Amino acid sequence: MNLPTELDPLKACRAGQVLEGNLVPTDLPRLEGLMGKVHYHLSCGFNEKKEPELRILLQAKFTLICQRCNQPMQYILNEEIYLEEPDVFKPIDVIEDELILALPMIPMHEEKDCAFSQNTAYSPVENENNRYKPFTDLGKKLDLKE
Ligand SMILES: [Zn+2]
Numbered sequence: 001m002n003l004p005t006e007l008d009p010l011k012a013c014r015a016g017q018v019l020e021g022n023l024v025p026t027d028l029p030r031l032e033g034l035m036g037k038v039h040y041h042l043s044c045g046f047n048e049k050k051e052p053e054l055r056i057l058l059q060a061k062f063t064l065i066c067q068r069c070n071q072p073m074q075y076i077l078n079e080e081i082y083l084e085e086p087d088v089f090k091p092i093d094v095i096e097d098e099l100i101l102a103l104p105m106i107p108m109h110e111e112k113d114c115a116f117s118q119n120t121a122y123s124p125v126e127n128e129n130n131r132y133k134p135f136t137d138l139g140k141k142l143d144l145k146e
Pocket of ligand 1: 069113114
């Protein structure tokens with residue numbers, strides 16, 4: 001980790017500072033146990049309005065527990081964040097907050113990958129005929145003139 005503990009946005013943006021590197025789980029205690037490696041790319045500059053702007057790209061791989069089948073699932077996260085931070089801040093805290101916010105509240109496998117849908121008899125194809133079709137009878141209903 002080559003992230004400074006604190007970053008002065010104005011200074012960093014004037015200097016056009018770019019910080020790039022990887023974080024390991026121990027860097028982000030609130031996410032320890034969930035994440036693999038996090039790659040960050042932080043670039044500082046000015047937006048069209050000439051205001052200091054920080055752009056953070058985050059790529060991370062998490063192991064979450066699927067809320068449908070209770071099995072672990074890989075979750076790849078790609079986040080792009082723009083910060084307009086007037087004050088000195090702690091980059092590591094911002095990254096940790098953003099990762100937590102970006103994680104799904106209820107992680108679930110894709111249906112095809114989920115152990116739950118494979119283990120149950122439910123199959124969308126087999127149940128085609130039982131599916132509720134609200135518009136099937138519409139034609140008939142429209143013919144009902146009193
Ligand atoms: Zn699942």
